[in-house]
Amino acid sequence: MLDLFTIFSKGGIVLWYFQSTAQIFTPSVNALIKSVILQERTGNQSFEHENLRLQYKLDNEFDLVFVVAYQKILQLSYVDKFLNDIHLEFRDRFKNDLQKSSWFSNYEFSKPYQRTLTLAEQWGKSQAKIPKQMRTFDESFKSKKTVASMIERKDDNKDSKKQNKKKKGTNVADEGQPKTQEVPKVPDSPKAAPFLNGELNEDTMLANRMKLVQKMATGPKKKADKQKSPKPEKVGKKPRVWELSGTNKDVANLERTKDKPEESREYVAADTTIIGQMKGGIRDLEVESDSEEDEESDEPEVQQYKPQTPKKSGGVFSMFKSLVGNKSLKEEDMQPVLEKLKDHLIAKNVATDIAQKLCDSICVKLEGKVLGTFESVSSTVKATLTDALVQILSPKRRVDILRDAIEAKKQKKPYVMAFCGVNGVGKSTNLAKICFWLIENNFRVLIAACDTFRAGAVEQLRTHMRHLNALHPPEKHSNLTMVQLYEKGYGKDAAGIAMEAINYARDAHFDIVLIDTAGRMQDNEPLMRALAKLIKVNEPDLVLFVGEALVGNEAVDQLVKFNQALADYSSSTNPHIIDGIVLTKFDTIDDKVGAAISMTYITGQPIVFVGTGQTYTDLKSLNAKAVVHALMK
Structure with a gap:
């Protein structure tokens, strides 16, 4: 059943392995190391790659990894038990060698492996639920019915009535006594008696008829009409009057159409002080935390013969400062720390699911690790989480736009960048910032206005184009502008406009094409x-x-559905999904920087740009250590 079982160290040394097929498992194991272990996603303890499912267990005391691989179409219930048993078997057998770090690749482990696997398989078979078999006709209730049992008798009806009375709450004491009917009392005077021998007499019947005739003659009593208040007259909808909205006289000054003469236009002078500030690479982001909490010190305690009262610390993990030990960590030891940690991450705008997965991953990574004499649970968990967050935010691949643009220019084709996202996040504004950074590095940029849906989208890009060309006017010996807008108006096919813009950029020798798309909700x-x-x-x-x-949580939903839509609707075996993230409005969140963790964790893609303001120079690159420092405050 198992195709591969291997034991290797976190340093990459294979200690022992067993392979039952000729299949090459190196790509799958490397994908597990790269995508799960190094990216701090070890909470699930399961990973799928192509047609294989890999389950793993970490030994944090000796830095070992136990991996089992089998076909994912199989449902093997004993794999978890097998991993636990084989882990204990290997530790007990080679504990001395592991403690001395005298690792070698010729461990004699074949017989214990086969024995443990056989026991686990037998346990799995015993735990498997046997499917419930259908009853035969002789065993069914229907076969026991006879003709005699289907005949209804009076005694059966009485019994059923008694049972119904019990259900309705009748007294049990009164069940045996027959219930007598109430007979109306007959008065002494025969004239006044309405009933005579159980029947109405003639006088009563005549009186009833007279009453009925009188009632029909008078008709039903009319209800007193209530005085209804008169309905208010319908008032037409009044236009809203805004303060300082102006009058018709101000229309001439507010007119900004193309047909208006150039002389009447008033433009604000370009701010030339920002020219030259964005040359080269993007500067790193600096995050300042406003929290007044002090970091706890990791210094060892003073000597035992001179005890001191512990200082009160306002840090997040200060309540766990006293948990010091020289023992291996267990899940119950870390649980209070991890609960406090999860709440702290959620308060810093990390999505709830991501915070839970991070805590689970830290628990798996630290379980079984032996603490030093002066190491506390809180400081160990905090240091491990900090390293994990830095690892998550550090890009797996470097996105160097300047280098890639120069390479594309050598091949005589434009470098194309497309921007997508939901409504109102700042796509056009940050596109203009990136455009300013590119022209600062002497690239000619063509902006493709593919937002043919939102009113004013083309005019917004045209305004940015004018401002950017005012900051970087063409040289005297050349009439080539640094920025140009390619637009075809509204209501057109965005894909066709983008294709025409790329072809035009190739013919007109533009270096970079920036495609602005319409904002859209992920659903x-x-x-x-x-x-x-x-x-x-x-x-x-x-x-x-x-x-x-x-x-917070919305970022995860947006990214997942955007990626899923690009994969599903492209009808391609290798769809082009999101390559990077632009994080906007970063200057409005103080130290609540958890959205960066959520977005990077869910996609595995780097944050390429960070928007920090409303001017062209407010564009930064993500500094992982600064963001994590603000997050852990």
């Missing part, structure tokens, strides 16, 4: 299909998702 299927079509048809070099730093 809008027609617009998501249109976005997938644009990316599939034009194959941009870089697809950037623009998201807000203000959101």
